[in-house]
Amino acid sequence: MFVNSAQLSALNPCRKDCDIMNIMIVGVGGQGTLLASRIIGAAAINLGGDVKLSEVHGMSQRGGSVVTYVRYGEKIASPIIGEGEADVILAFEQLEAYRYISYLKKGGKYIVNTQKTNPMPVITGAAKYPEDILGKMEKMGISVTSCDALALAKEAGNIKSVNVVLIGVMAKHTNISKEEWEEAIKQTVPEKFLEVNLKAFRLGYDA
Amino acid sequence: MKKLMLGNEAIARGAYEAGVHVVSSYPGTPSTEITEFISKYDEIYSEWAPNEKVAVETAIGAATGGGRALSAMKHVGLNVAADPLFTVSYIGVNGGLVLVVADDPGMHSSQNEQDSRNYAIAAKVPMLEPADSAECKEFTKKAFEISEQFDTPVILRVTTRVAHSQSMVELEDRKEVPVKDYTKNIAKNVMIPANARPKHVMVEERTKALTEYNSASDLNKMEINDTKIGIIAAGISYQYAKEACPDASILKIGMINPMPEKLIREFAEKVDKIYVVEQLDPVIENYCRSIGIDVIGKEIFTLIGEYSTELLKEKILGEKPAEPMKASEPIPVRPAVMCPGCSHRGVFYVLSKLKLNVTGDIGCYSLGCAKPLESIDTIVCMGGSITAAHGMEKARGKDFARKTVAVLGDSTFVHSGITGLIDVVYNKGTTTTIILDNSITGMTGHQQNPATGFTIKNEPTRQVDLEMLAHAVGVDRVVIADPFDVDNFEKVVKEEIAAEEPSVIIAQRPCALIKKAGYTGRYVINDKCKNCKMCMKLGCPAISLTENGPKIDETLYVGCGLCPNVCKFGAIERA
Numbered sequence: 001m002f003v004n005s006a007q008l009s010a011l012n013p014c015r016k017d018c019d020i021m022n023i024m025i026v027g028v029g030g031q032g033t034l035l036a037s038r039i040i041g042a043a044a045i046n047l048g049g050d051v052k053l054s055e056v057h058g059m060s061q062r063g064g065s066v067v068t069y070v071r072y073g074e075k076i077a078s079p080i081i082g083e084g085e086a087d088v089i090l091a092f093e094q095l096e097a098y099r100y101i102s103y104l105k106k107g108g109k110y111i112v113n114t115q116k117t118n119p120m121p122v123i124t125g126a127a128k129y130p131e132d133i134l135g136k137m138e139k140m141g142i143s144v145t146s147c148d149a150l151a152l153a154k155e156a157g158n159i160k161s162v163n164v165v166l167i168g169v170m171a172k173h174t175n176i177s178k179e180e181w182e183e184a185i186k187q188t189v190p191e192k193f194l195e196v197n198l199k200a201f202r203l204g205y206d207a
Numbered sequence: 208m209k210k211l212m213l214g215n216e217a218i219a220r221g222a223y224e225a226g227v228h229v230v231s232s233y234p235g236t237p238s239t240e241i242t243e244f245i246s247k248y249d250e251i252y253s254e255w256a257p258n259e260k261v262a263v264e265t266a267i268g269a270a271t272g273g274g275r276a277l278s279a280m281k282h283v284g285l286n287v288a289a290d291p292l293f294t295v296s297y298i299g300v301n302g303g304l305v306l307v308v309a310d311d312p313g314m315h316s317s318q319n320e321q322d323s324r325n326y327a328i329a330a331k332v333p334m335l336e337p338a339d340s341a342e343c344k345e346f347t348k349k350a351f352e353i354s355e356q357f358d359t360p361v362i363l364r365v366t367t368r369v370a371h372s373q374s375m376v377e378l379e380d381r382k383e384v385p386v387k388d389y390t391k392n393i394a395k396n397v398m399i400p401a402n403a404r405p406k407h408v409m410v411e412e413r414t415k416a417l418t419e420y421n422s423a424s425d426l427n428k429m430e431i432n433d434t435k436i437g438i439i440a441a442g443i444s445y446q447y448a449k450e451a452c453p454d455a456s457i458l459k460i461g462m463i464n465p466m467p468e469k470l471i472r473e474f475a476e477k478v479d480k481i482y483v484v485e486q487l488d489p490v491i492e493n494y495c496r497s498i499g500i501d502v503i504g505k506e507i508f509t510l511i512g513e514y515s516t517e518l519l520k521e522k523i524l525g526e527k528p529a530e531p532m533k534a535s536e537p538i539p540v541r542p543a544v545m546c547p548g549c550s551h552r553g554v555f556y557v558l559s560k561l562k563l564n565v566t567g568d569i570g571c572y573s574l575g576c577a578k579p580l581e582s583i584d585t586i587v588c589m590g591g592s593i594t595a596a597h598g599m600e601k602a603r604g605k606d607f608a609r610k611t612v613a614v615l616g617d618s619t620f621v622h623s624g625i626t627g628l629i630d631v632v633y634n635k636g637t638t639t640t641i642i643l644d645n646s647i648t649g650m651t652g653h654q655q656n657p658a659t660g661f662t663i664k665n666e667p668t669r670q671v672d673l674e675m676l677a678h679a680v681g682v683d684r685v686v687i688a689d690p691f692d693v694d695n696f697e698k699v700v701k702e703e704i705a706a707e708e709p710s711v712i713i714a715q716r717p718c719a720l721i722k723k724a725g726y727t728g729r730y731v732i733n734d735k736c737k738n739c740k741m742c743m744k745l746g747c748p749a750i751s752l753t754e755n756g757p758k759i760d761e762t763l764y765v766g767c768g769l770c771p772n773v774c775k776f777g778a779i780e781r782a
Contacts, residue, residue: 029543041211041373051211052339053373056315057236057652062571063748064543077449079339079372082517083531099538102531117763118751119541123743124579125752127539140532150762159762 020073027092032163043184044072054079161200168204219244221347226384228274231265234651235281238309259284270304273387297406299358303351322487327464422469426461437478451519547749548719548765553690566595568615590623632681684710736778
């Protein structure tokens with residue numbers, strides 16, 4: 001019944017013996033990070049082990065920096081992931097990717113949407129949006145897979161499906177099968193948005 | 208059947224399985240989803256009340272009437288409901304009564320970081336604290352049993368990380384509990400001094416009985432491993448302790464008031480030293496010391512904010528975490544902002560332009576304090592805006608009121624703003640109040656309220672008419688205005704603050720995130736733009752300054768039509 005360690009280590013090839021998978025999703029409030037965490041949660045349950053998710057509701061959902069955590073494995077205590085503990089970070093926006101690098105485990109994997117959204121201090125001119133974030137992350141030795149998820153979401157037919165495009169990009173780095181991911185999406189997404197989201201997932205998967 | 212559930216959803220499920228009949232609550236992060244999920248069960252009557260005091264009183268009525276009743280609120284909501292709480296502790300129950308309070312260590316979405324465990328001690332009621340979603344469900348059911356067995360209200364306390372985390376829950380069927388008989392019982396239910404005095408004696412006896420019960424209860428868990436380190440923890444702190452020190456012995460307390468004295472003594476016998484791991488106040492720690500048990504607590508752990516696995520590893524095991532990767536440049540912060548299309552933006556644009564003193568309130572519009580609008584001067588608590596402006600006028604005189612307004616939302620006005628407005632009228636104040644009527648309770652995620660005309664189940668109902676209400680309490684000057692018609696709104700504000708009498712402006716425009724707003728299409732900036740940056744003064748996240756002047760972001764716009772109203776050159780047009 002417990003998680004197959006091969007399935008776990010596939011998400012994180014650098015840690016073959018790991019028994020707990022830590023995935024962080026970071027982005028801007030309103031980008032659909034909650035749905036993404038719930039899809040990962042649904043896929044993780046289907047592995048048969050323990051799963052915990054932590055979300056943030058309330059004020060920061062109003063355009064602030066948001067973080068959700070998904071942890072799965074044989075037995076999970078804390079729903080929170082600490083600094084240096086994330087196997088995978090799924091970033092919905094470049095600046096948010098940059099903000100949370102301290103959470104990535106050595107040898108962990110970053111999946112980054114190349115989309116940029118200016119925070120208010122940048123809009124008001126009080127701060128500058130850092131340049132070449134992806135290049136800097138790579139120079140720090142971080143393994144980054146980037147993707148223009150917004151363009152793919154448009155292609156899928158709804159710019160709000162950025163979250164599911166990114167799940168698709170992450171999915172092919174796991175050995176949870178494509179069909180199992182699609183099943184998790186079917187369990188999570190409302191019927192009327194299913195078609196566009198499955199298309200978004202496949203575009204991300206094939207990107 | 209097992210299901211991945213939010214702690215809040217699991218509490219709702221627990222209420223359902225416990226056969227609860229009546230639920231009345233006021234929304235507040237991180238408690239809101241409890242009542243939202245409950246509203247999906249047709250077997251339970253549920254409602255949004257105007258405020259937490261009303262909600263708890265309704266639940267008390269339901270329990271006195273023989274039903275099982277629940278009310279859920281955030282920590283500061285319990286302050287509002289504290290008055291009935293302290294006395295229902297004396298009265299006790301007929302059907303079970305459970306209050307759920309959600310604390311917010313770290314203040315993810317709150318104005319203070321109070322530890323509501325102190326309320327259980329002060330009001331002398333039992334309090335349970337679950338550590339994950341499965342316990343959220345189980346403890347809710349247990350709380351009803353304890354309530355009826357010991358004739359007491361019970362508080363279930365959660366914190367943000369339990370309320371808003373998901374974990375596995377085993378679903379069971381609802382067990383119907385018949386509504387108990389109601390018989391008039393003046394000695395029990397009428398708290399005049401003569402009846403309350405013997406009741407206090409009963410409360411103290413009840414606490415002794417509950418202390419005995421708790422030590423034998425399966426709500427607590429003693430896990431004896433390596434006995435060199437003992438940890439006492441409850442709620443989410445237990446999970447952090449388990450993660451940080453898997454080999455330590457842990458006493459997990461499930462019922463944190465009254466404390467399980469015997470069990471704590473037994474644990475202390477078994478381990479060499481005890482760390483008490485609890486966020487916020489030293490509640491367990493002080494109790495242990497009071498019964499002569501030596502523990503390590505706040506001398507090494509902070510009173511402030513959330514704990515973490517890493518913090519415990521460092522403080523208990525002396526393990527310093529490896530130096531994490533850090534960016535070599537400052538990363539701009541991303542604070543929460545009013546959404547693109549937010550109906551409040553027009554109001555704060557005008558107030559900021561007129562440089563008024565603004566007493567604010569609790570809701571999305573709290574964000575009116577942020578750059579670039581920086582409009583709000585004060586925020587204290589729900590309903591605290593009108594009274595703050597009134598107090599300022601009484602201290603500084605009528606001239607100050609000529610450049611001051613109070614702002615609060617429709618839901619907040621009904622919650623506890625109306626009493627402040629009555630104070631202004633009754634005591635001859637001249638405050639101008641702006642009710643930001645966006646047709647919904649916004650910040651907590653769009654709940655109906657008495658001013659929207661719909662119930663929690665979205666059934667149409669009689670709508671509180673804010674204009675008539677203001678007139679009824681004695682405000683003669685009441686104006687309804689659209690905050691996106693900025694020129695007219697500015698004129699209205701100037702007229703109303705100039706008036707030497709109380710006035711109310713109802714700024715009417717729906718929240719951009721609800722269907723009623725009905726925004727479609729988009730606006731673009733054309734070549735008439737002179738780069739004067741007037742539109743940038745709105746602080747709209749959808750408008751950014753580029754090398755070629757302002758640009759409307761294609762992923763963020765909602766087509767609300769506010770920015771064309773502040774452009775003097777007609778440079779913002781429909782695409």
